[in-house]
Amino acid sequence: MEPVRTMLLWCPDWPVVAAEIVDGISAAAPVAVLHANRVVACSEAARVDGVRRGLRKREAQSRCPRLTVLDHDPGRDARAFEPVVAAIEEVVAGVELIRPGMCAVAARGPTRYFGGEEQAAERIVEHVAQTCAVESQLGIADGVFAAGLAARSGRIVPPGDTPGFLAGLPVQALGRPTLVDLLRRLGLRTLGDFAALPAGDVLARFGFDGALAHRLAGGRDHRALAVRRPPPDLAVTETYDDDPLDRVDAAAFAARALAERLHDRLAGHGLACTRLGIEAVTAHGQELHRVWRHDGLLTAAAIADRVRWQLDGWLSGTSRRPGAGRPGPARPTAGIIRLRLVPEGVLAHLGLQPGLWGETGEEHERAHRALNRVQGILGPESVVTAVLGGGRSPAEQTRLVPWGDERVPARPATPPWPGRLPAPAPAVVLPEPLPAVLLDATGEPVRVTARLEVSAPPTRLEIRNPASGAQDSGGSTVGGAGEIVGWAGPWPVDERWWAPAEASRRARFQVGLADGTALLLSLAGGRWWVEAVYD
Known part of the structure; x- marks a missing residue:
């Protein structure tokens, strides 16, 4: 079977663009999307500072201190790309969704309707830009694989020239790191070198996946397009x-x-x-x-x-x-x-299991x-419920969600969150921290050095604003002063150190007072604060 003449539309840096569409994060700023602690996509501004795909998070941040780091969210990418696919379907029919940010269509219909491949490509790209305000590039070649590579440069490969177009490309274009590494060690640098090998030898040496990659390298991609079925209008x-x-x-x-x-x-x-x-x-x-x-x-x-x-x-x-x-x-x-x-x-x-009685x-x-x-x-x-998630402070770990809305935490709970307080969690988190003074046995304020050394054991706590004190879980008011009978800490937190304007550095302590009250204190900028009350 001959490869199908294919048009493929590609939206560069789509995970970054999707974050701008869904979350409002500017794609013009240095932005990187990470999965498994490695960069999977980044903005043009980040690439100017040396950020590349495959870098570890720490190395990317060292190259670009003002880098905004986002977690990879395939659902977000798919939701943001749906309007783009819908816009393409307004111009042509039979769209196949390859992945978020990339879709393909058989070239024959649009080419005959618009009077040529170049005219069809310009019409589709222009319609996407006007309808969705999204930049895209379109490539045309024989087969989906070659069309995807042609879209990277916005190229139209003439019919029958696809093997020659692929021959000069590096083997990295196959997208198979293990196979690519082996081919390079064997001296095969380009797709043309790989395609020149006998098909039987490739199958015997590299297995079925290697044989499939060999066919792609030779321009023999004859996979039929899986046409996307537009969702019905249910409204x-x-x-x-x-x-x-x-x-x-x-x-x-x-x-x-x-x-x-x-x-x-x-x-x-x-x-x-x-x-x-x-x-x-x-x-x-x-x-x-x-x-x-x-x-x-x-x-x-x-x-x-x-x-x-x-x-x-x-x-x-x-x-x-x-x-x-x-x-x-x-x-x-x-x-x-x-x-x-x-x-x-x-x-x-x-899809849902009913109750015992239906x-x-x-x-x-x-x-x-x-x-x-x-x-x-x-x-x-007017009606909200709490959703627990990730974060270092108790206030960061809780998000109030309106009743009936999707219960998604503000931050994922999976990262290690260095500096996070150990269990148990406080029972009451104060809406606004209360200013306080922590004193040692001589009446001097307790200080913490840059090396997290405590100047002296704390013995007394004074809350400077008792009138605005909070209530603990038993109903008593936190305020005034109290003798400290036990304490633990410090737990340091040094956040966004690479961005001085957003950096936050503080140390937390847990203290127990003589009246049985247990409090969470924090020291930031030389001032003590009461953040929460333990039950």
Whole structure:
């Protein structure tokens, strides 16, 4: 079989670009994405300072002290690349997703439609840039492998010239480090040298994977494109131009009908909803949006309830609720003329295991309904739960997540986190640390040298602002002064030492007072602080 004439679009440094799209981290700054403590992608600014793929984290930071380091997140890369693939599908059909940042399509259709390969390539690249504001390069050659290499330089390889194009490329282009190292030690430097070997000898010496690489090096990639099937449009929309929704009873009726339509559409595809997006547009152009999440499968009644609660919260909202310390959700200035339900999280209908009696549990569902109802009235931030993650200080390890949102920690718990406090964790973390003074037996402040040597054993703690003291788990107020009967430390933390403007250096101590109170102290900039209270 002859290789298929292929067009391949490549977005350079895609993990860095995806971080800019999803997390707002500028790709123009020095940025590196790491996996297993090695750089897998970096920005152009980082390459100018000498950062390269394969470097260890410490070496990359030594070459570029202002380097921003990110963890590799394949999910983030895939989510950010989905709009790019959708934009390409607006121009051509039959797109195959190679990996996030790279996709291919058979060249025959676009070439005939746009009047040539060069015209088709320019049209696709221009459309991606205008639609997604993403830079990309497109290469055309015989086969996916050769097209991917051609895309690196934005080259169009004439039909039949692919073996000659590949012959001059180094064997590193195969992307197989073990095989490449062996080929180089055998004196085979280019793909042409490797392709010149007899196929039978390659199979006997290097095995099946080596034989496959041998075919690629010779331009004999005949793998058929696995055409991507665009996802179905599952959202449902209803307009109310003639009679805008401005009453709760009318909104409840509309919610029931729209929820049943959404449930029927999902059921037709064998899917069920776990995360529901509710979008509304008022007659004055105001756009409202809220996402509801559920642990189980959202039935038609459950979808209708959540839409009704949300519409009730929007239509009954006020600028400030009686007795509230902060503004409540603002009420729309006009009635709702368009309502849209978007299933942002779906799975196969049999993907979740039901409860013993067929449901997830009456008490669990009642709690969900109550908390969701509060959120519908007061806003999503009114009900939050704590998610534990990584970090060095107790405050860094906890993230408050709105009820129903994805419970993702702010920092992964897997890194070693040098300087992290040993167990047990404090019971109460103060919202704002309290200034304090730690004294020795002579009444002099306790100091810690650069070598972490304590000037003298601490014997007394004085909290300078008792009026703003915090309460420990037993309800007593932390404040005033106390005699120290035991202490441990210091535990040093030296963060972001390579960026002076962001550097933070401090030492932590655990102290026990005579009244049984145990506190977590920190010393930063020559000042002592009370950070947390132990139970």
